[in-house]
Amino acid sequence: MNKLYLGLVHYPVCNKNGQIVTTSVTNLDLHDIGRLAVTFGIEKYFIIQPQLSQQLIVQELIDFWHTGGGKNYNPHRQAAFSKIALIDSLESCLAEIAQTKKTPKIIVTDAKIYPHSISYEAMRQILVENDNDYLLLFGTGWGLAPEIMAQADYCLYPIMGTSDYNHLSVRSAAAIILDRLCGHNN
Amino acid sequence: MNKLYLGLVHYPVCNKNGQIVTTSVTNLDLHDIGRLAVTFGIEKYFIIQPQLSQQLIVQELIDFWHTGGGKNYNPHRQAAFSKIALIDSLESCLAEIAQTKKTPKIIVTDAKIYPHSISYEAMRQILVENDNDYLLLFGTGWGLAPEIMAQADYCLYPIMGTSDYNHLSVRSAAAIILDRLCGHNN
Numbered sequence: 219m220n221k222l223y224l225g226l227v228h229y230p231v232c233n234k235n236g237q238i239v240t241t242s243v244t245n246l247d248l249h250d251i252g253r254l255a256v257t258f259g260i261e262k263y264f265i266i267q268p269q270l271s272q273q274l275i276v277q278e279l280i281d282f283w284h285t286g287g288g289k290n291y292n293p294h295r296q297a298a299f300s301k302i303a304l305i306d307s308l309e310s311c312l313a314e315i316a317q318t319k320k321t322p323k324i325i326v327t328d329a330k331i332y333p334h335s336i337s338y339e340a341m342r343q344i345l346v347e348n349d350n351d352y353l354l355l356f357g358t359g360w361g362l363a364p365e366i367m368a369q370a371d372y373c374l375y376p377i378m379g380t381s382d383y384n385h386l387s388v389r390s391a392a393a394i395i396l397d398r399l400c401g402h403n404n
Numbered sequence: 405m406n407k408l409y410l411g412l413v414h415y416p417v418c419n420k421n422g423q424i425v426t427t428s429v430t431n432l433d434l435h436d437i438g439r440l441a442v443t444f445g446i447e448k449y450f451i452i453q454p455q456l457s458q459q460l461i462v463q464e465l466i467d468f469w470h471t472g473g474g475k476n477y478n479p480h481r482q483a484a485f486s487k488i489a490l491i492d493s494l495e496s497c498l499a500e501i502a503q504t505k506k507t508p509k510i511i512v513t514d515a516k517i518y519p520h521s522i523s524y525e526a527m528r529q530i531l532v533e534n535d536n537d538y539l540l541l542f543g544t545g546w547g548l549a550p551e552i553m554a555q556a557d558y559c560l561y562p563i564m565g566t567s568d569y570n571h572l573s574v575r576s577a578a579a580i581i582l583d584r585l586c587g588h589n590n
Contacts, residue, residue, distance in 0.1 A: 246432050246573070246575075249573065250572075250573045250575055250576050253569075253571055253572050253573055253576065254565075254572065254576055256567060256569040256571075257563075257565035257566075257567060257569050257570070257571075257572060258565040258566055258567075259565065259566035259567055292420075294569070294571040295571075297569065297571075298571075337590055338589055338590065339589065375590045377443075377583070377587070378587070378588055378590060379440075379443035379444040379445065379582070379583075379586060379587055379588075380443075380444055380445035380586055380588075381442060381443060381444075381445050383439075383442040383443050383480070383483065384443070385439055385442075385443075385480040385481075385483075385484075386436075386439050386440065386443060386579070387432070387435065387436045387439055387575075389432075389436055389573075389575055389576065389579070390436050390439065390440055390575065390576075390578075390579035391579075392576075393572070393575070393576035393577075393579035393580050394579050394580060394583045394587070396565070397563070397565075397580045397583065397584070398583070398589055400565060400566055401563070401564070401565055401580070402564055402565075403524055403525065403584055404523055404524065404561045404564060
């Protein structure tokens with residue numbers, strides 16, 4: 219059985235002007251995507267963040283929901299945070315996953331279409347039929363840096379609605395992509 | 405052509421103990437669901453909030469993105485906020501929509517299955533084939549009050565992933581539901 223991991227990248231990502239930056243953490247990215255991770259059977263949800271000051275904030279949030287007041291206040295939220303792992307880089311993330319089996323295949327999304335772009339239906343089939351592990355990466359800020367896009371094994375098509383507006387939040391994109399790849403449209 | 409409206413209900417909703425309360429506004433509910441509204445061709449996204457102090461906060465956010473610094477900083481976000489309308493009750497919301505045609509049919513979601521529960525595929529067909537207007541309501545807090553559930557014309561099935569965990573954020577639920585009802589799984 220293959221495993222699907224998520225990674226939320228805070229570095230290297232693009233800013234508004236295409237420069238490579240480190241973004242700060244958004245609390246609801248942890249909550250919302252952690253809750254999606256439990257819903258869709260994700261193995262682990264990595265917060266990829268190299269900045270020490272930001273790591274301390276993430277760790278404080280994780281601790282609150284693992285062992286602090288959050289545990290008693292809302293056990294469902296504790297379950298969501300139990301999926302979250304803080305890590306300093308994509309390389310460390312790949313190495314940690316590789317410890318359990320082998321280096322995972324990387325899946326990304328982008329607003330553009332690439333030579334290795336793939337439909338959700340085709341990607342879903344690959345997830346079912348192969349026993350590789352997979353790491354689905356989401357970019358914060360204005361999106362994943364070109365060096366990560368070049369490293370990816372698969373790039374999912376942009377999510378299109380009924381207009382040409384293609385500016386969803388990373389939380390909304392993660393929800394739709396996980397539903398398309400792992401959900402049951404009942 | 406029918407129109408689909410969204411409403412985010414802050415009253416009447418349930419709290420953790422099933423009591424009817426008014427919830428406070430979450431900034432990212434405006435951003436994330438506003439961006440979804442543009443993506444999926446939603447007519448208008450109503451923030452249903454009766455508390456004056458909370459209405460002032462919502463209005464300040466709307467003003468910032470309509471005409472304030474936000475307009476120049478990020479025009480895409482301005483587009484998202486152009487979908488947002490602040491209103492004091494579900495009754496006022498229904499009355500405002502009725503001004504343009506007639507009272508819309510109400511669609512809700514819930515963690516339980518009801519006699520009038522409906523699949524996403526069936527609801528999608530109804531949206532395509534009928535020329536009623538529709539108002540899709542989302543509850544904040546621990547969900548819509550029973551009086552709203554009883555008033556609904558359609559109740560969508562709970563969103564199920566691969567586990568029995570059914571505790572998505574309202575933002576994630578809105579993303580998945582709109583994609584299932586209006587998206588193109590490319």
